[in-house]
Amino acid sequence: MDYGFVHVTDVPHDDPNDTKKLLERIAFIRETHYGGFYDFKPDLAMADTAYTNLALAPHTDTTYFTEPAGLQAFHLLSHESEDGDAAAEGGKTILVDGHKAAKIMQAEDPRGFRVLMQTRLPWHASGNEGITIGPARRYPVLQHADGGAPRIRWNNDDRGVVPFHKDIAVEDWYKAAAKFNSIINSEQSQYIFQMVPGKVLSEFTHPDAAVASNILTVAQSLTTGVSSTAEPPSRVSGGFVEDIVSAPDMACGAGCI
């Protein structure tokens, strides 16, 4: 595989369970507060931007887990206009190669790169009744991994307060974040396409350095961002599939805040 995502075509889309069967052929499905496998409409059934028609910026999901989901799949089950008579517009998907973005960041702004690696942030999931989730400890945006590309956590909606520190000012972090944001939102960084019923998107969201050396280009060309970008009165199914290879200790390294 040369890229961090695959499309599976000719998947039945009348019944979401057919998508579930496909995922179960890949690996077991991780249970989360969304359920394991789930299908949904933009009806705000959960307090999450995924349940809206809002345009979303590229981001990674499950930043609030100690071990974020390693593989994520989406299947657009329907894409119709409000009255169902015409083809819908909007709802395109954006993919960004996060590891390439990190490399560009390292080359163009080495200090900002270090700031994003050294500042640990309080990621969290909250807003739904009875749900408050955070990782076992704070993690930086770019998580150091010996000899490999960093694991990336990038989600403005899940990020807590940027901590104060004597060596890295809050302004330094925001400056670095703005640079990284400009990289992932540049035209060259984004692959934009329209999902269609019958075509499942599966993306490697958080492979790590150990996996990179084993399955090569997957982690070298990680897909970190996926989002619907306009107004699809759509119905989507999918789920988080557990990492096939367990991750090693991804310590932040010396100097983390």
Ligand SMILES: [Fe+2]
């Ligand atoms: Fe998301």
